[in-house]
Amino acid sequence: MSLSINLPLILSAAFVASASPGPATLAIADTAMQAGRRTGLALALGVVTGSLAWSIAAALGLAAIMASSAWMLEAMRYCGGGYLLYLAYRSARSAIRGSVARTPAVADVSxxxxxxxGLALHLTNPKAILFFGSLYTLGLSPRTSAAELILVIAxxxxxxxxxxxxxxxxxxxxxxxxxxxxxxxWFEGAFALLFAGAGLRVLTTRLPV
Structure with missing residues (x-):
């Protein structure tokens, strides 16, 4: 069975974004260091739940857009590519400055x-929905089926x-x-290059119709 999605490309972009330093990863790291493994895992699972909620919302929204208008998907592709380039800029700036953001102490958090x-951290982050919107424009097309969307979400x-x-x-x-x-x-510098590459690929690759 031939798929209309580019799953390896989507997973590669998602890996870069999830693994790169940000509010969620810094909160998980800080919690694990100060409150231990169990509490750190609990916060991580909250972040995962919030991430899954945004992922489903973005996928369903894109499915509706693709069913009604291909040019709207094209517009989202440009917005998504621009957002990935913005992430590249943020990572590059952090690498140059060498600043390390810290979250409040969490030693006594249950x-x-x-x-x-963790759930609130991701659900209240408006950048998350922008990221998932840009993520799905990487490898989806107007021919993407509901089963393929479920595969991507999972x-x-x-x-x-x-x-x-x-x-x-x-x-x-x-x-x-x-x-x-x-x-x-050094990690920030590497992530900046990866974000820039993904953003440029989104902006320069035409989606299949």
């Missing part, structure tokens, strides 16, 4: 509260869960956390 915090969700829970597991070890902070500027 697991249920940490989950709620694959992106599983990958996000693996990434965010891995952050919680890794940063519950102090030695790994300290090593990451020393190399953070």
């Amino acid at each position: 697991a249920p509260r940490a989950y709620a915090k 694959a992106v969700g599983l990958q996000s869960a693996a990434i965010f829970t891995s952050y919680a597991l890794l940063f519950s070890h102090g030695r790994i956390a300290r090593a990451y902070l020393r190399l953070r500027r």
Whole structure:
């Protein structure tokens, strides 16, 4: 069976965005370092839940747009490409400045509260819906079926869960956390290049019709 989606491209872009430093990853790292593995995992699962909610909303919205107007999808493609270039700029600026954002202390946060915090963190982030909109324009087309959308949502969700829970597991070890902070500027520079490449690809690749 031939698919009308480019799943490897979508997952690659989602991996770059999920693994790159941001409010969610910094909150997970900070929670895991200060409150331990269990609380860090709870916050990570909250972030995953919020991410899945935005993913479903974006996928359903794009499905409706594709069913009604191909030019609207094309407009979203340009907006998505521009947003990915904006992320590249933010990562490059952070790499140059070398600043490290910190979240408030969370040493006494319970697991249920940490989950709620992670969920709220992602649901109240307006950039999340922009990201998922740009993500799906990477590899979807007007011929994308409902079954293929479900496949994309599930694959992106599983990958996000693996990434965010891995952050919680890794940063519950102090030695790994300290090593990451020393190399953070190099990671930011690499993510800037990857975001820029993805954005340019969105802007220069015509979607299949």
